[in-house]
Amino acid sequence: DTGVSQNPRHKITKRGQNVTFRCDPISEHNRLYWYRQTLGQGPEFLTYFQNEAQLEKSRLLSDRFSAERPKGSFSTLEIQRTEQGDSAMYLCASSKDRGDQPQHFGDGTRLSIL
Amino acid sequence: AQTVTQSQPEMSVQEAETVTLSCTYDTSENNYYLFWYKQPPSRQMILVIRQEAYKQQNATENRFSVNFQKAAKSFSLKISDSQLGDTAMYFCAFMKPPGGGNKLTFGTGTQLKVEL
Numbered sequence: 747d748t749g750v751s752q753n754p755r756h757k758i759t760k761r762g763q764n765v766t767f768r769c770d771p772i773s774e775h776n777r778l779y780w781y782r783q784t785l786g787q788g789p790e791f792l793t794y795f796q797n798e799a800q801l802e803k804s805r806l807l808s809d810r811f812s813a814e815r816p817k818g819s820f821s822t823l824e825i826q827r828t829e830q831g832d833s834a835m836y837l838c839a840s841s842k843d844r845g846d847q848p849q850h851f852g853d854g855t856r857l858s859i860l
Numbered sequence: 861a862q863t864v865t866q867s868q869p870e871m872s873v874q875e876a877e878t879v880t881l882s883c884t885y886d887t888s889e890n891n892y893y894l895f896w897y898k899q900p901p902s903r904q905m906i907l908v909i910r911q912e913a914y915k916q917q918n919a920t921e922n923r924f925s926v927n928f929q930k931a932a933k934s935f936s937l938k939i940s941d942s943q944l945g946d947t948a949m950y951f952c953a954f955m956k957p958p959g960g961g962n963k964l965t966f967g968t969g970t971q972l973k974v975e976l
Contacts, residue, residue, distance in 0.1 A: 749904075750904075777962065779962075779963065779964075781964075786968070786969075787968055787969075788864075788951050788953075788966030788967050788968050788969050789905075789951075789964070789966050790966070791963040791964065791965070794962070794963060802963065837905065839905075839964075841962065846893055846912065847962075848895065848907045848910055849907075849962075849964060850907070851897075851904050851905035851906075852904060853903070853904045854904070
């Protein structure tokens with residue numbers, strides 16, 4: 747069990763640029779989640795995948811955000827035309843697909859918009 | 861929609877003492893799961909303990925235990941024999957039963973500092 751891996755750890759970019767984050771879940775985990783955490787707040791749910799299918803998206807996920815999980819393995823989260831308000835920690839988590847299984851989190855990607 | 865409230869933004873405790881962190885939640889569901897996660901500074905979120913709502917017995921995990929009061933919708937975390945390594949942000953989280961997407965709803969967190 748190598749844990750959930752996220753890359754990059756930090757991303758600094760100018761407003762208006764596009765960014766992409768990657769998440770590699772624990773290998774036997776079918777479910778993959780993305781959360782966003784702003785300073786002083788708890789993580790907020792963005793979206794989740796069961797294998798390669800994206801089954802739920804939060805209203806927080808505007809049309810500038812897109813997430814994919816090709817082949818049900820790693821996932822990417824892309825933000826287009828970044829805005830100041832996108833500055834946050836983006837957390838990925840994974841779990842087995844039995845309903846009560848806990849989620850295991852990665853270290854997160856911290857995004858800073860200049 | 862579910863909400864989770866942690867009313868203690870910061871707490872401190874002396875090493876080896878006991879501390880209790882509070883959490884309340886609001887839901888119309890009867891079956892659900894509750895979790896406490898720990899997030900040390902600049903490190904990943906780690907599961908501390910979990911409780912199934914259909915179980916009356918409070919969960920215990922070594923020095924960590926919960927006081928689950930379903931009727932009051934309260935889910936507090938007790939840390940016994942506090943250690944310096946317990947210093948972290950602690951988040952209470954709610955998860956609906958299967959069919960609800962298994963997404964977690966988090967509180968705003970309690971920053972715990974363990975002091976010598």
